[in-house]
Amino acid sequence: MKELTSEVIVDLRGRLDTELHPILSRSFEMGFLGGMPIEEQVDHALGFVGLVEAELGRAPQSVIDLGTGGGVPGLVLACCWPDAHVVLMDGSEKRITFLSEAIEQVAGAEHAQVELGRAEELGHRSDLRELFEVVTSRSFGSPAVTAECGSSFAMLGGIMVISEPPDSAEAQRWPADGLVMVGLEPAGQFRAADRFGYQVIRKNVPLDDRYPRRVGVPAKRPLF
Secondary structure (H helix, E strand, C coil): CEEEEHHHHHHHCCCCCCCHHHHHHHHHHCCCCCEEEEECCCCCCCHHHHHHHHCCCCCCCCEEEEEECCCCCEEEEEEEECCEEEEEEEHHHHHEEEEEEEECCCCHHHEEEECCCHHHHHHCCCCCCEEEEEEEEECCHHHHHHHHHHHEEEEEEEEEEEEEEECHHHHHHCCCHHHHHHHHEEEEEEEECCCCEEEEEECCCCCCCCCCCCCCHHHCCCCC
C-alpha cells in the first residue's frame, strides 16, 4: 500500500481559498456533508489531490466527481486545480443549486461546472462519456455501482480514485474479473496521513455501449 504523509496534506492546505471553509460550513449546516468535522473532510479531500498528482506526476486536465454532495471533494479539487476541467455531478437539485452558487465564490472553483442528474444517464451523454482523465468518488455507491457508472466517464488510460476504508481488501472489494467487464483493472491502494484510504482503478478498454445500465439497475443487479 502506498502512503501520502501528513506533511503532504499540510502543504496542500496552502492551495485552498479562505472562502472555502465558510462555504463548507454552510453546506454542513444544510445537511449536505457527513458528520465528520469539516477540517477532517477537507484533509480527506486533499488526499485525493495528493494521490492523483502522485499517480500522474502533474495536475490532471479533466476531473469529474461522482455524487459530489455538498462539495467534498469536488470543491476542494476545483480549488487545487483551477486550470483543469472539473465537473461536480449530483442527483439532488438542492445540492446542485448550492454548488452553483459556491463555485462563483471560491477562488479557482469559478471555472468548475455542475451537472444535475443520475450517473446512469449522464454517463451516456456525448459531452461527458469517456472524456475525463480522473474520476473521483467519496461515497457514491458500492464498488460494483461505482465501477460501472464511473467507467462511463473515465477516458482510456484514465484513473478512478475511490475513498475506501484504510485497511480494505482490494481483491475482495475490487475483483479483477469483475472490473474487466467495464474496462477497468485495480491499480493499487493508498493511505493518506495514516487516516484515509483510497482505491485506484485504471481504465484500459473502452466501455461497451450498454453500460451503464438503466437508472437503478447497477445497484439492483450488480456486476460483481
